[in-house]
Amino acid sequence: MNEVIRTLMNHRSFRQYRRETVEPEKLKTIIEAAQAAPSWVNGQQVSVIAVRSEARRQQLSVLSGNQKHVAEAPVFLVFCMDFYRAKVAGELEGQPFEAAKDVDALLVGATDVGIALSNAIAAAESLGLGIIPIGGVRRHTAEVIELLQLPEYVFPVVGLCVGYPAEELPKKPRLPLEAVLHEEQYNPEVKGLIEAYNLEHRAYLKEQGLTERDWSSTIAHFYTLNPQYGDAQHTLKRQGFTCDNLKK
C-alpha cells in the first residue's frame, strides 16, 4: 500500500479539536490541492470561503444545527458550487448565461464540489490534520449566504472543519465491497449484505460505548424526512438556479 492509499484508508471524521491554529502554508496547500481536482469543462465551478474568525465560526456553528465542532475547529471551509465566474465570463464574451436554468447545473456543481472537497480532505489528512465535512451548512442557507455574502449563482454545499484532533477514534466500518461494487450490471440483491453490515455497525457502536443500532434503522429513519434537509428548495432559486427544465 502506498502513502496516498494509506492516507485515504485511514480516514475518520473528528468532532473534537485542539485550539492551535492551522499553519497558513498548510491551508494554502489544502486549497491548492482542492483546485487541482478535475472539473466539468474546466469550468472550476467551486469556491471555498475560509472562515477563521471566531465570531463567524460561532454563527456558522449555530446555523449548522448547533454543531460545536464548527466553532471549535480553528478553520471552517465552506465549499460552494460557483457559476458566478461563468456568468462573468459570459459578460466578457457578450454571451448569455443559461446554465443555471438547467437542473444539470446542480449535478455539475455538486460533483465539482465533491471532488474538490475530497482532494482537500486527503491533503489535510496527509498533513496530519483532522477534518469533518459539515452538510449542516445547508440547514439555513439563506443566513449562510447572507453571512458569507455569496453572490448570485453561488451556493453553499458543504463545510469542512479543519484542525488538530483532540481525540482518538477507531475507523468506522463500511458496507461490504459487494454492496457497492457491481460487476458489469447493477445487482439489487443487497438485503443480506445490509444485514451483515448491521452486525458490524452494532459492534462498532458497542465498542465505543454508544447505543447499539442497526445501520439500516438509522438510515431508514433519516430518509423519512420530507423536505429532506434545510431550505435549499427556496434559496437555490433565489441564487439563480431556476432549474426550469425540471418543471417541464
Ligand SMILES: Cc1cc2nc3c(=O)[nH]c(=O)nc-3n(C[C@H](O)[C@H](O)[C@H](O)COP(=O)(O)O)c2cc1C
Ligand atoms: C457531505 C457530508 C456532509 C456531512 N455532514 C455532517 C454534519 O453536518 N455533521 C456531522 O457530524 N457529520 C457530518 N458528516 C460526516 C459523516 O457523518 C461521516 O463522514 C460518516 O458518518 C462516516 O464516518 P467517518 O467519516 O468517520 O468515516 C458529513 C459527511 C459528508 C460526506
